[in-house]
Amino acid sequence: MYKNIFVVLGCCLIILGLVGITKASLMPIKAIIGQHYLEVAWKESLKNNKLSKPWKSADFYMIGELKVPKLKVSRVILNSVSGEAMAWSIGRVTNLNHALDKQPIILAGHRDSHMQFMSELNIGDKIELTMSDGVLTTYIISGTEVSDKPEVALSSVSLGSESLILTTCWPFNAMKSGDQRYLIFADKVNVSASIDNA
Amino acid sequence: MTIFPILIALSLVAYKTIKCIKFYNHKFVLKQITSPLVSSLIVLKNGLGGLTLITLFVLSLSSPLSAEYSPKQPSINLDDVESGQLLMRSGNFLSSAILLSTDINVAVAGSSSRTIISQRFINTGETWAEGVYVFPIGKNAAVDTLKLRIGDRFIEGQIKEKLEAKVIYEEAKAEGKKASLIEQQKPNLFTNKIANIGPGEVVVVQIEFQSKLLPKDGLWELRVPLVSAPRFDLDAIEEKIEFGNSGFSSKSINTGFNENIDVKILDKKEIFNPVEISIDLNTGFELSFLKSAFHEVDIDKKSNSHHRISLPGPISSDRDFVLRWEAEDKDTQTSLFKEKQGGYDHLLLTLNPPLTNKNTYTPEREIIFIQDTSGSMGGESIRQSKLGLEMAIKRLKPTDRFNIVLFNSDYSKYKPSPVLATNKELRRAIKFVRNIEAGGGTNMYPALAFSLDNFRSKKSVLKQLIFLTDGSVSQETKLFSLINRKLRTSRLFTIGIGSAPNSFFMTRAAEIGRGSHIHIGDINEISDRMEELFSKIENPAITDLELILPKGFEAEIYPNPLPDLYVGDPLSIAIRGKNASGMAQVTGKIGNQKWVAKVPLDQGAEQIGIAKLWAREKISNLERNRVSLSPNENQLAHMDTELLQTALSYGLVSRLSSMVAVDITPSRPVGVELGTTKLKAAIPSGWDTKQFEYEYKQIVPPKLQKVSNKNDWFKSANFIEKTEEYSLPQTALNWKASILLALLMCILGVAMLMIVGRKSNV
Numbered sequence: 022m023y024k025n026i027f028v029v030l031g032c033c034l035i036i037l038g039l040v041g042i043t044k045a046s047l048m049p050i051k052a053i054i055g056q057h058y059l060e061v062a063w064k065e066s067l068k069n070n071k072l073s074k075p076w077k078s079a080d081f082y083m084i085g086e087l088k089v090p091k092l093k094v095s096r097v098i099l100n101s102v103s104g105e106a107m108a109w110s111i112g113r114v115t116n117l118n119h120a121l122d123k124q125p126i127i128l129a130g131h132r133d134s135h136m137q138f139m140s141e142l143n144i145g146d147k148i149e150l151t152m153s154d155g156v157l158t159t160y161i162i163s164g165t166e167v168s169d170k171p172e173v174a175l176s177s178v179s180l181g182s183e184s185l186i187l188t189t190c191w192p193f194n195a196m197k198s199g200d201q202r203y204l205i206f207a208d209k210v211n212v213s214a215s216i217d218n219a
Numbered sequence: 220m221t222i223f224p225i226l227i228a229l230s231l232v233a234y235k236t237i238k239c240i241k242f243y244n245h246k247f248v249l250k251q252i253t254s255p256l257v258s259s260l261i262v263l264k265n266g267l268g269g270l271t272l273i274t275l276f277v278l279s280l281s282s283p284l285s286a287e288y289s290p291k292q293p294s295i296n297l298d299d300v301e302s303g304q305l306l307m308r309s310g311n312f313l314s315s316a317i318l319l320s321t322d323i324n325v326a327v328a329g330s331s332s333r334t335i336i337s338q339r340f341i342n343t344g345e346t347w348a349e350g351v352y353v354f355p356i357g358k359n360a361a362v363d364t365l366k367l368r369i370g371d372r373f374i375e376g377q378i379k380e381k382l383e384a385k386v387i388y389e390e391a392k393a394e395g396k397k398a399s400l401i402e403q404q405k406p407n408l409f410t411n412k413i414a415n416i417g418p419g420e421v422v423v424v425q426i427e428f429q430s431k432l433l434p435k436d437g438l439w440e441l442r443v444p445l446v447s448a449p450r451f452d453l454d455a456i457e458e459k460i461e462f463g464n465s466g467f468s469s470k471s472i473n474t475g476f477n478e479n480i481d482v483k484i485l486d487k488k489e490i491f492n493p494v495e496i497s498i499d500l501n502t503g504f505e506l507s508f509l510k511s512a513f514h515e516v517d518i519d520k521k522s523n524s525h526h527r528i529s530l531p532g533p534i535s536s537d538r539d540f541v542l543r544w545e546a547e548d549k550d551t552q553t554s555l556f557k558e559k560q561g562g563y564d565h566l567l568l569t570l571n572p573p574l575t576n577k578n579t580y581t582p583e584r585e586i587i588f589i590q591d592t593s594g595s596m597g598g599e600s601i602r603q604s605k606l607g608l609e610m611a612i613k614r615l616k617p618t619d620r621f622n623i624v625l626f627n628s629d630y631s632k633y634k635p636s637p638v639l640a641t642n643k644e645l646r647r648a649i650k651f652v653r654n655i656e657a658g659g660g661t662n663m664y665p666a667l668a669f670s671l672d673n674f675r676s677k678k679s680v681l682k683q684l685i686f687l688t689d690g691s692v693s694q695e696t697k698l699f700s701l702i703n704r705k706l707r708t709s710r711l712f713t714i715g716i717g718s719a720p721n722s723f724f725m726t727r728a729a730e731i732g733r734g735s736h737i738h739i740g741d742i743n744e745i746s747d748r749m750e751e752l753f754s755k756i757e758n759p760a761i762t763d764l765e766l767i768l769p770k771g772f773e774a775e776i777y778p779n780p781l782p783d784l785y786v787g788d789p790l791s792i793a794i795r796g797k798n799a800s801g802m803a804q805v806t807g808k809i810g811n812q813k814w815v816a817k818v819p820l821d822q823g824a825e826q827i828g829i830a831k832l833w834a835r836e837k838i839s840n841l842e843r844n845r846v847s848l849s850p851n852e853n854q855l856a857h858m859d860t861e862l863l864q865t866a867l868s869y870g871l872v873s874r875l876s877s878m879v880a881v882d883i884t885p886s887r888p889v890g891v892e893l894g895t896t897k898l899k900a901a902i903p904s905g906w907d908t909k910q911f912e913y914e915y916k917q918i919v920p921p922k923l924q925k926v927s928n929k930n931d932w933f934k935s936a937n938f939i940e941k942t943e944e945y946s947l948p949q950t951a952l953n954w955k956a957s958i959l960l961a962l963l964m965c966i967l968g969v970a971m972l973m974i975v976g977r978k979s980n981v
Contacts, residue, residue: 030971034968104595116945129947
């Protein structure tokens with residue numbers, strides 16, 4: 022009697038499920054393919070020495086590259102943290118009320134794609150950053166913190182690119198979004214110090 | 220027949236899963252996807268049915284799947300701080316110092332309040348300790364005065380130019396003081412480090428801050444946080460006490476002393492940390508209601524709009540002090556407060572609109588919605604924004620005209636010009652909104668230019684632009700000047716949707732557009748906040764406000780231009796000039812009728828804090844101009860000089876000035892030993908003797924008195940600075956959860972078909 026209804030319902034569920042799977046699996050696929058493409062575009066823009074969009078319809082620019090030698094990870098940094106930009110790579114968080122060169126570099130990315138590697142970083146690890154000027158700066162992780170609110174208030178003593186902060190959602194393996202954020206603080210290594218090490 | 224789709228579905232599911240796992244070949248994916256997958260398959264095999272599956276899925280959603288990775292948590296959670304506390308650190312042990320007394324003084328002028336808090340603490344520890352004073356000042360508040368007395372030392376927070384402040388800070392750092400570069404600070408919490416507090420020493424802290432009170436439905440509330448600090452837990456101390464290698468002697472608290480700080484001290488008969496409160500409530504409007512929520516108070520009525528509130532005697536700090544008042548629902552009233560400082564008269568003119576709309580007509584309106592559909596809106600932002608837009612459209616009345624403009628790299632419009640909001644039109648518009656999708660670049664200029672020129676009615680109609688965007692724009696200056704040029708009689712309201720919109724752009728745009736800005740960060744708030752905004756702007760109390768000053772009186776006025784006045788939402792205008800006298804006029808329009816109020820400038824109530832309030836307005840205006848006017852280098856330098864001068868002469872923390880703690884202990888005659896009890900500490904001039912002058916034996920309960928060993932102290936420097944807030948975006952794709960959900964849907968469907976198939980076979 023109800024057989025037909027169940028058959029239709031079952032088929033509908035299967036179709037919906039398949040569509041869902043396709044849509045969801047596109048996210049990590051986009052993240053990985055995008056990263057390769059961005060890297061090529063970034064190298065190109067470093068050569069040309071000007072800020073550029075990776076492709077024409079993009080609503081963001083590439084402003085730098087982040088490398089973690091320990092994990093062999095590299096990520097292109099975008100100037101935006103909108104949903105669209107973060108689907109492709111990590112973005113820089115800015116406070117528009119202040120001059121950009123007076124702000125610390127805060128980078129945000131998805132915990133389940135581009136910033137997954139944050140869970141494997143520890144105090145003392147090295148992070149390398151190349152911004153659009155092409156100069157490589159090394160940072161060393163000085164601390165980590167979990168914030169209960171999706172915001173961070175920083176004293177403006179911490180000027181400019183002296184400090185680097187990586188952020189992503191917390192906890193890493195949770196399955197839904199929340200307000201908690203995981204923060205990694207890193208300080209710039211003096212140029213002279215890095216020469217000594219080498 | 221039915222076996223076919225099942226086979227196809229199953230193979231597709233398997234293919235997709237394998238592809239995905241292959242593609243993202245990390246151990247975490249395998250661990251997380253396979254474990255629920257395997258378990259759910261087993262559950263299915265055992266024939267437990269779909270319900271269990273769904274429960275399983277819900278469970279897997281609500282709890283993280285594998286063990287949590289936990290980094291080092293901060294040792295003290297500042298979120299727990301609910302009232303003024305002095306947190307003491309000695310070695311690596313943190314506790315809160317015993318509070319001896321609290322004195323609170325609040326002066327309310329219209330919608331701004333100035334609070335002076337004085338608290339006395341005692342270091343009951345055996346060792347020298349470092350303390351952190353914390354006080355929850357609340358939102359919209361800023362501390363501008365700090366005074367400290369630690370034993371016989373006097374320290375004052377002084378506003379210095381940032382460069383100078385930094386030199387002092389660096390000096391202290393060079394002397395081996397701890398000076399961390401990045402410090403996470405909570406924006407609503409005032410914190411200040413106090414170094415080298417001797418054993419048995421009394422610490423007096425006095426801070427002053429200005430804050431803004433916001434009424435809700437005509438009801439005002441002033442809350443003084445009093446709930447006391449967690450008290451000494453003696454057992455806990457004995458167990459936890461351990462001094463690290465920080466140079467402190469590892470002496471444990473002697474038991475004799477422990478017995479003295481017994482719970483008995485906290486007995487009611489001897490109010491241990493008495494609180495005194497006095498409030499000068501100068502509302503500027505007549506009150507229909509004034510009440511203290513939890514405490515008995517004495518109210519001294521000076522006039523219908525001026526009351527002095529005090530406590531009959533000291534109270535114990537076991538609950539917050541809450542004062543509530545409500546305005547009488549009258550036509551718009553004006554009030555004036557003033558303060559003389561540095562040869563200038565500072566005036567605060569407040570317009571208090573009625574609580575309910577007294578306008579008897581419904582104004583005709585013309586509304587243009589501008590929706591940002593650029594790529595940066597993609598995801599949650601556009602979803603929320605569409606919802607908000609739909610809600611706004613549903614609120615339109617049949618007499619209203621409306622239009623919708625969408626933009627990304629290009630712009631498109633719903634209709635060439637605004638149309639009447641008939642039912643049929645509304646349905647069509649909602650369908651139009653639902654089809655919006657985000658993508659492409661952000662080119663705001665042509666859309667805004669089109670919209671500003673799109674109004675078709677004549678003057679007497681309310682013209683409103685509702686702008687929904689995340690505000691990620693590049694040519695802000697051009698946009699501001701466009702709004703300025705083409706606004707005419709219309710008003711621009713900006714609604715920021717999403718977690719981190721460009722609030723600066725939107726606030727400024729609304730200011731130039733003489734409207735207002737709201738930010739909706741939480742999807743659950745959309746309907747409430749939209750309702751709030753729309754019921755407000757549907758019928759403004761007074762429009763086209765203008766302030767006409769008497770001849771010969773020149774003044775700087777903020778905000779400029781004046782926004783409209785809305786029901787239940789008072790407007791404060793800060794004015795500074797020399798020798799204020801004569802009659803000022805505030806004019807405006809109620810519908811089509813003219814409205815005039817006369818304000819005699821020489822009669823306002825004297826109130827402290829008005830000068831600082833004006834200076835704060837001026838600084839924020841300068842900060843905005845700095846960005847929006849895109850000045851050249853010369854103008855920029857000029858603006859910064861002006862800003863710094865204002866900040867220094869009014870003693871405010873700003874982008875260019877910081878507060879540094881400076882030791883100002885009056886010098887002693889040579890040869891007199893420190894700490895000899897004979898010598899009474901001399902209070903620096905200008906300091907409140909009631910709070911800072913005390914007799915040690917009188918204010919410290921006998922049980923806590925002990926001889927304090929006075930030692931030399933180090934020069935200490937604290938840096939009190941404006942902190943900058945960065946909002947951190949939502950950073951989880953949750954694709955694993957989506958895949959899981961979709962997979963379970965498939966399995967449920969397959970199970971359903973199988974069950975049906977089996978039944979029909981039987």
